[in-house]
Structure formats: C-alpha cells, structure tokens
Amino acid sequence: MKQTVVLFPGAGVGHVSPMTELANVFLKHGYDVTMVLTEPPFKSSDLGGSSFVERIAASNPSISFHVLPPLPAPDFAASGKHPFLLMLQLARDYNGPLEAFLRTIPRERLHSLVLDMFCVHAIDAGAAVGVPVYTFFAPGASCLSVVTQFPALVAGRRSGLKDLGDTPLDFLGVPPMPASHLVRELLEHPEEELCKAMTDIWRRNTETMGVLVNTFExxxxRAAQSLRDPLCVPGRVLPPVYCVGPLIGKKSDSKAARKKNECLAWLDAQPDASVVFLCFGSMGTLSADQLKEIAVGLERSGQRFLWSVRAPAGSQDPKKYLEVRAEADLDALLPEGFLERTKDRGLVVKSWVPQVDVLRHPATGAFVTHCGWNSVLEAVAAGVPMLCWPLEAEQKMNKVCMTADMGVAVELEGYMTGFVKAGELEAKVRLVIEAEEGRQLRARLAARREEAEAAMEEGGSSRRAFAQFLLDVENLVDGKQQGN
Known part of the structure; x- marks a missing residue:
C-alpha cells in the first residue's frame, strides 16, 4: 500500500513551482503525492491564478491536486490592515478545511504533511490529525539561518531595525548583513502587528519536525552548518535541516516547444556565452524611467541581449500586487527608435519567457536578476554568472550571500538608491561578458554547476539528505507506535 504525502504550498508561482519539484522527488521514491491548493482571493496573472494551476496540473499528471472549498475573501479595499496580514488571516481560516481533507485519507496511509514557509499556521491542522509535519523552505539556507536568528535579535528592542540603516548585523553562518537588507516587514517596530506576524512565521518555520531546504550543501x-549549531538559537534545539536541492524545473527537450518560443530560436543564432538575459521574476516590476535607463545602458554596451519587459506597476502601494497589469507597450516604454537600432543584436519580449531553457542555452552568458531564490538556483545549475538587482522580500539578503559568500555574482550598486543608471549597467555587462573578472566568474559558476549536478546524483549530498529525511519520518512513526 502506497503512502500519501500531502504538500501545502503558499500562493504564487514562486511557491508552487519549487514545491511541485519536491513532489516529483517524492514520486520517484514511490509515494503518492497530493498538493492542496487554495483559491486566490483575487484574479491576477502575476500570481498565477487558475491558469497557472491548470498548467502545473496538466504538466504533472502523476500529482493529485485538491483545491479546498473557497472561503470569503477579505475586503482588501476597505480594510485598513496591510494586505499581507489579511492574507495570513485567510490562510489560518483554511485550517479547518485542511484538517477535514486530511481526515479523508486513512491515517495509516498518511505519510507526512509538508508546509510552505508561509503556511506554518497549518501545523495545528497536522497536529490534530496526528501526522508528522515538516516545513519546506523555498529560499536558501542563508535566508533560513538569518530569519531563524531574527526573533532573538529583536527580543526586548524598543525601536525598529530601520533605525540602524546600513549597519551590518552579525548572524551565524552568513556574511555581515546590513540591517536595511532584511525583509522589509522585519524592519518595523518589534511591537507593530506586521513585524510581530512575520517574526512569528519565522519562529514557527522551525517548530515542525524538520525543515527541507531548496539548496545544496x-x-x-556555512549557513547549513549554522542551523545545526547549538549557538544558532540559544536555549533552543532546532529540528533537523535537510538540504535537498536544487529543486528546479527541467529544460524542455521538445523541438515543438522550442519552436513556440521565439526567444529560443533567436538564441540559437547567437554565439556561445554572448547574450545578457534580463528578467525580474513573476512579480518584479520597474518604473517607466528605469526601463528607459536600462535600454540606454544596453544600447551603449554593444552587447547582445534578451530582455523580458513587463508593464510598470500602477503604484508603490502594497495593493499593487492585487492588480492585474496590462501587457507592456514597448513603443511607449522604451526610447524612440531603440528596438529598430538594436534589432540585430537584441530581442525584447513582453510575454512569458521559458527561463530554465534560456539560462541553459549555450548562447546565454550573463543573467541580470532580481535575486529571487528560484532564479538564483536556476542560474547556478546552468553555470550562468549573475548581475544582482534585488527588489524586495529576501532578495537583498540573497544578494549579500551571492556576492560575498558564494562567489556567483556581481552587484548593480544602484539598487540601493532604487535606480540603476545606464552607465553602471553598461560597465557591469561588459565586465561579465568581456573582462577577465567575468571569465573568472564563469569559471566559478562552471564549478558550481558541477556541484549542483553531483548533489542530485545517486550518492550525492541532496539525495542522501532526502533519504535521511525519509528514514527520520519512519523512525518517528515507529517510535510513536511503540509508545502507544
């Protein structure tokens, strides 16, 4: 009798995609997998919505998908609360329906419940059913180490960390981290509701039986070892941490699929390692002025480029993430004549880009990225050097570790002021593609790519970590049965 693993991802492409890859690992080990989803409280092409879920389901027929009965959505417009807090409350309200679904699976068949890092409220649903509960942390071990140490850092503080500006903070396992680079919500006063809610999430991430992390040892x-160090959170023993990545999408082997994407056909005609790829993730957007500045920098650089352009968000208000943005109007957004002048060496696209395929294409030589962890892993696995342009969430923290610890990237320093100038983009693009420093960076990435491949092979570190996780679940269940 096959056992069933239930996965409960957060909303959005950046959460569902890596958990889908984790599901495939469970399938390879002989388990049935059910991914439990909730209806988004708004329809947005950026957050995936039903079309994204349908696409994921269609391409992963071996995974069962169960959508919980929809609950009334919060009134985002009328409420004075931050949208993140409203989303958290809605997520908590799904505990009842989740528990009810778990009870439809015979207990002897239920192997484990694996929660997304923003779904740790569902620990209570798992406990009610008596199933082992684990966290899946989609960002890296460095981020996990910082946020795990964060509650102790702010305990007793009478002011928010934003008062510290760029003062470096010392966390075990990572380079000195400027206070300004932490997740924005964590910089508020420790007693403010938003900061308290986020701090509670990070604490509960390590209150499960263990944490599966999307990285390789x-x-x-350093970060992975710090999470096993008794000094990480004084007075508290953390659960086991399993580095089981990189869990990323596979390159498309279908010739038909390649024909559908004009960017792949265009890349086929470019020299090896000659193209700069610019893409800022499923939610990252830049201002109209910044888009024009990028265009100027790319044109001056003289380098080949593939650029995924998305329409600017309507405002800097947090509710911008609840909007459905229109397709980018390239003629209005880019400098007059830019597309014509650069047509022989550049391609600008305003539709979805098959990022894994682009990064693994021989012609791709550099990647200008927002430093979302999925994108970082995809570039590392492809051996492509990165230029860091972090925008939000944990991306600035990732940037620090990518440049100061992993040696896989250089930074575009203008991100600190919120505006990267054409001159800096031109210089850094040339550095990575043409200069000796760029050649050294590519050599390091080639080594990292081999390490990533080795980690996922038979006997590799990530394969061993996953096997240890399965053994620990088995021992946990056996111990409970003997105790009964």
Missing amino acids: SLES
Whole structure:
C-alpha cells in the first residue's frame, strides 16, 4: 500500500513551482503525492491564478491536486490592515478545511504533511490529525539561518531595525548583513502587528519536525552548518535541516516547444556565452524611467541581449500586487527608435519567457536578476554568472550571500538608491561578458554547476539528505507506535 504525502504550498508561482519539484522527488521514491491548493482571493496573472494551476496540473499528471472549498475573501479595499496580514488571516481560516481533507485519507496511509514557509499556521491542522509535519523552505539556507536568528535579535528592542540603516548585523553562518537588507516587514517596530506576524512565521518555520531546504550543501555550507549549531538559537534545539536541492524545473527537450518560443530560436543564432538575459521574476516590476535607463545602458554596451519587459506597476502601494497589469507597450516604454537600432543584436519580449531553457542555452552568458531564490538556483545549475538587482522580500539578503559568500555574482550598486543608471549597467555587462573578472566568474559558476549536478546524483549530498529525511519520518512513526 502506497503512502500519501500531502504538500501545502503558499500562493504564487514562486511557491508552487519549487514545491511541485519536491513532489516529483517524492514520486520517484514511490509515494503518492497530493498538493492542496487554495483559491486566490483575487484574479491576477502575476500570481498565477487558475491558469497557472491548470498548467502545473496538466504538466504533472502523476500529482493529485485538491483545491479546498473557497472561503470569503477579505475586503482588501476597505480594510485598513496591510494586505499581507489579511492574507495570513485567510490562510489560518483554511485550517479547518485542511484538517477535514486530511481526515479523508486513512491515517495509516498518511505519510507526512509538508508546509510552505508561509503556511506554518497549518501545523495545528497536522497536529490534530496526528501526522508528522515538516516545513519546506523555498529560499536558501542563508535566508533560513538569518530569519531563524531574527526573533532573538529583536527580543526586548524598543525601536525598529530601520533605525540602524546600513549597519551590518552579525548572524551565524552568513556574511555581515546590513540591517536595511532584511525583509522589509522585519524592519518595523518589534511591537507593530506586521513585524510581530512575520517574526512569528519565522519562529514557527522551525517548530515542525524538520525543515527541507531548496539548496545544496556545498553552495551554502556555512549557513547549513549554522542551523545545526547549538549557538544558532540559544536555549533552543532546532529540528533537523535537510538540504535537498536544487529543486528546479527541467529544460524542455521538445523541438515543438522550442519552436513556440521565439526567444529560443533567436538564441540559437547567437554565439556561445554572448547574450545578457534580463528578467525580474513573476512579480518584479520597474518604473517607466528605469526601463528607459536600462535600454540606454544596453544600447551603449554593444552587447547582445534578451530582455523580458513587463508593464510598470500602477503604484508603490502594497495593493499593487492585487492588480492585474496590462501587457507592456514597448513603443511607449522604451526610447524612440531603440528596438529598430538594436534589432540585430537584441530581442525584447513582453510575454512569458521559458527561463530554465534560456539560462541553459549555450548562447546565454550573463543573467541580470532580481535575486529571487528560484532564479538564483536556476542560474547556478546552468553555470550562468549573475548581475544582482534585488527588489524586495529576501532578495537583498540573497544578494549579500551571492556576492560575498558564494562567489556567483556581481552587484548593480544602484539598487540601493532604487535606480540603476545606464552607465553602471553598461560597465557591469561588459565586465561579465568581456573582462577577465567575468571569465573568472564563469569559471566559478562552471564549478558550481558541477556541484549542483553531483548533489542530485545517486550518492550525492541532496539525495542522501532526502533519504535521511525519509528514514527520520519512519523512525518517528515507529517510535510513536511503540509508545502507544
């Protein structure tokens, strides 16, 4: 009798995609997998919505998908609360329906419940059913180490960390971290509701039976070791941490699929390692002025480029993430004549880009990225050097570790002021593609790519870590049965 693993991802492409890859690992080990989803409280092409879920389900027929009965959505417009707090409350309200679904699976068949890092409220649903509960942390071990140490850092503080500006903070396992680079919500006063809610999430992430992390040991060895150090959170023993990545999408092997994407056909005609790829993730957007500045920098650089352009968000208000943005109007957004002048060496696209395929294409030589962890892992696995342009969430923290610890990237320093100038983009693009420093960076990435491949092979560190996780679940269940 096959056992069933239930996965409960957070909303959005950046959460569902890596958990889908984790599901495939469970399938390879002989388990049935059910991914439990909730209906988004708004329809947004950026957050995936039903079309994204349908696409994921269609391409992963071996995974069962169960959508919980929809609950009334919060009134985002009328409420004075931050949208993140409203989303958290809605997520907690799903505990009842989740528990009810778990009870439809015979207990002897239920192997484990694996929760997304923003779904740790569901620990209570798992406990009610008596199933082992684990966390899946989609960002890296460095981020996990910082946020795990964060509650102790702010305990007793009478002011928010934003008062510290760029003052470096010392966390075990990572380079000195400027206070300004932490997740924005954590910089508020420790007693403010938003900061308290986020701090509670990070604490509960390590209150499960263990944490599966989307990374591989050699990429973040210091951070991974810090999470096993008794000094990480004084007075508290953390659960086991399993580095089981990189869990990323596979390159498309279908010739038909390649024909559908004009960017792949275009890349086929470019020299090896000659193209700069610019893409800022499923939610990252830049201002109209910044888009024009990028265009100027790319044109001056003289380098080949593939650029995924998305329409600017309507405002800097947090509710911008609840909007559905229109397709980018390239003629209005880019400098007059830019597309014509650069047509022989550049391609600008305003539709979805098959990022894994682009990064693994021989013609791709550099990647200008927002430093979302999925993108970082995809570039490392492809051996492509990165230029860091962090925008939000944990991306600035990732930037620090990518440049100061992993040696896989250089930074575009203008991100600190919120505006990267054309001159800096031109210089850094040339540095990575043409200069000796760029050649050294590519050599390091080639080594990292081999390490990533080795980690996922039979006997590799990530394969061993996953096997240890399965053994620990088995021992946990056996111990409970003997105790009964």
